[in-house]
Each structure stands twice: as structure tokens, then as C-alpha cells.
Amino acid sequence: MIPRYSRPEMTQIWDPENRFKIWLEIETLACEKMADLGIIPETVPKVLREKGGFDLQRIDEIELEVKHDVIAFLTSVAEHVGEESRYIHQGMTSSDLIDTSFAYQLKQASDILLEDLDKVLNALKKRIEEHRSTLCIGRSHGIHAEPTTFGLKLAGHYCAFKRAKERLLLAQKEISVCAMSGAVGTYATLDPQIEDYVAQKLGLEHEMVSTQVIPRDRHAMFFATLGVIASSIENFAIEIRHLQRSEVREAEEFFAKGQKGSSAMPHKRNPILSENLTGLARIVRSAVIPAMENVALWHERDISHSSVERMIAPDATVTLDFALHRLTGLIENLLVYPDTMKINLEKLGGLVFSQRTMLALTQNGVSREDAYVIIQRNAMKVWDCNATTSLKEFLSQDKEVTDALSTETFEDIFNYDHYTKNIDGIIDRALKNS
Secondary structure, eight states: OOGGGOOHHHHGGGSHHHHHHHHHHHHHHHHHHHHHTTSSOTHHHHHHHHHOOOOHHHHHHHHHHHOOHHHHHHHHHHHHHOGGGGGTTTTOOHHHHHHHHHHHHHHHHHHHHHHHHHHHHHHHHHHHHHTTTOEEEEEETTEEEEEEEHHHHHHHHHHHHHHHHHHHHHHHHHHOEEOOOOGGGOOSSSOHHHHHHHHHHHTOEEOSOOTTSOOTHHHHHHHHHHHHHHHHHHHHHHHHHHHHSTTTOSEEOOOOTTOOSOSSOTTOOOOHHHHHHHHHHHHHHTTHHHHHHTTOOSTTOOSTTHHHHHHHHHHHHHHHHHHHHHHHHHHHHOEEOHHHHHHHHTTTTTGGGHHHHHHHHHTTTOOHHHHHHHHHHHHHHHHHTTTSSOHHHHHHTOHHHHHHSOHHHHHHHSOTHHHHTTHHHHHHHHHTTO
8 A cells, every 4th residue: 555556535544543533433332332221320421422532652652562452542542531441342352343443444445436436437438428339340369350339348348347336335235244242252241232333323234143253254255346346447458458559559548748658769658557457456356365364263263364454455445446546537538549440440351241251151051061161261361361352352253152142142241230230239238227
């Protein structure tokens, strides 16, 4: 988590100041319910609201001695509160505080990421409509396949991010749980009503069985979801990196006035944002395996997960937030070159019509096997002559083709409208309810 790839809205969530504020709120809420139940004096939560506080430097000083962050925090709070502090944290264990706070922070982070995804979706939707009918070549294995539109290309990515939002909503719900059940999770020293009250005030659900810690399969799902979102970002970024290649140049990242592409070559305009997104995606995905390994803890609890989460939670959420923000800008400012798309589409001399010709032959009495052989031998001639002669020209000179197809049927094959006739329907389906 470095400033270069961080935005303040997300980094603030993981700032120690915010964490300790959440801790203090949890302790205060617990005291409110304890007072309501008659477990502690009614004055305690009032004093906490009025005098409750902490000092970050003092917490660090105390932790150096006691080697325990929660005790250091409670001691600092006690120095602010005074005599009533003896009622704070009554019956609670450290995990009640830490896990509930962590859940709340992940919920906060999810809210920002969901907003980020909405911005990506809105940006994509606008560009989809703009290029709904912009003809381009579709590729498989990096090789020309058949015509499509740039709008349809973008629609595929739109659906991926729509699924990402749906998954993140589920993952957010999965980790938005409160655990305040005391040592080994039995509620022996904490009334379950306290957990319900704190959860309700923080907008969380209570954990069914916490065993002192919230089960880490919840967090594993959360970080796996972030990893999948990162992969969708990279998938889009790789598409742009390919389309920006000098030999392709169908689309290009915006290049600002005064921007420099290379320290050595003044002509360079490189896909630096897309390449950066590929790298950032790797960082987010690197959190997935440690999160999975955190699921297996000894008995009712250990802290082997703790150090991992202190690193992966800020790093993964901050990095993904930055990546989604950068992706939105890339999409909004992307330069698209329809004329180059058309040139590239026609670069291979009409080889894109090979399947339509084969199907026309099969519909006019030629076996599929024979039709494939006829089309392939003519297609190979186009490859061999570097498309100086088109597939249509070679086919028009092939007796097996002219014997099987009428002139009208033959001419109708080479019409791009056949490839785009259903694209509006596909895009409308993709954008439905958006």
C-alpha cells in the first residue's frame, strides 16, 4: 500500500486512527447494552460518550511494553475515561473487538468498491452505445475469425463487471458479521443480546457460531471475489494492449499533451495504463491464497491469520480501488479508430467469409466434409499469396463452387450485415436492467 497506487477514501479506512475509533465505538455500544441489562452502572456509557478517547502515540508506547495491541488500546482509553474504565471490555475477548471491527472495515471498503464498479459500468455503457455498430474483426487465438462490432466486444466486459458487482454484494454480506461471544464463543461472560445490539448499530449480522473468532471461510470468499474482479480488469487491459499495438492500432489509450512515452524514443505512445492495470491485478490476486490458508485455524482460535490480514486487507482493497478508478478513466478517454478497424477487417482478403461459404455449399447439396475441403484449399491460396487475391476471387474460379451456388447466392455470402444482424439484440440483453 503505497501513495502512488492509493486513493485517500480507501486508505483512510485502514488508518490506525479509524481502526481505534471503531474499537472505541464497539466498546461503547457494548457498554450501552450492558447498562441497559443492568450489568454495569448506567453512567458508564454516558462517560464513555463524553470522555472516551485514545492517544495513538501512547498506544504505541504501551504496546512496546505489554506486547498486546488491544490491552494497549484499553489502557489508553482508561487514561481518558478514569474510574468507569473498569467496566469497559467486561466479559469480552480481544477477538470480539478485532473481528467485529475488521468486518466493519471490510464493509466500508466494499461500499467504495461497489461505487467504483458502478462507475466502470457507466463508462462502459456509454462507449457500448457509441460503438454498438462499429464493425471490427473478432479474433480467436489472436488470429482473424469473423466480424463483430466494438460495441459487442465492450458488452462482454460490461457483463463481467456486472457479475463482479453481484458477487461483491454477496461477499460483502458474507463478511458483514459481528462476533461478541467471549472466550471460545460460549457467551459465558457476555449476554447474546449485547452482540445483537452491537451488530444492529453497526449494520452487521451476528455470527451463528464464532468459536471466539469469525470463521475465515467468510474472508476467503471475500478476497477470492476481489481476485476475480482483478482478473476481469486484467482481461480488459490485455484487450486494449493488443488493440494499441502498432500493427493493429484499432484503439489507443489517451495520450495527453506534454506526456512522454519513452526516455529514449520521442515517438512512443505506450499502453502504460493497461500495463499498470495488469500489474495491479497481480497484487490483488496475491491475497487470495493467503486468505484461503487462513481458514484452517487451531481449535477455537489461533492468530496465524492475524498478521496476514493486517497486510492483505489494506493492500488488496486499496489496490483494487485504485485499479477500478484508473480503469474508468481509461474507458472514458479511450481513443477508438473505426477506419483502422475496417482496414484490418479486410486485410486478409475476405477469409472471414469462409464459414458462410461452407454453410452455403452444405445447404446446396455438398457434404460438410467436401465443403470444408473446397473452402480450405481456396483459403490457403489467400494465405500463400498474402491476400493479393481475395477468397471471393479464388472461389469464383472454382468449378465445384460455381456448380453448387447460383450467382445471387454466391454474392450474398460476402455481406457483413449477416454478422451484425443479432448484435443489437445481444447488447440490449446485456444492458437490460442496468
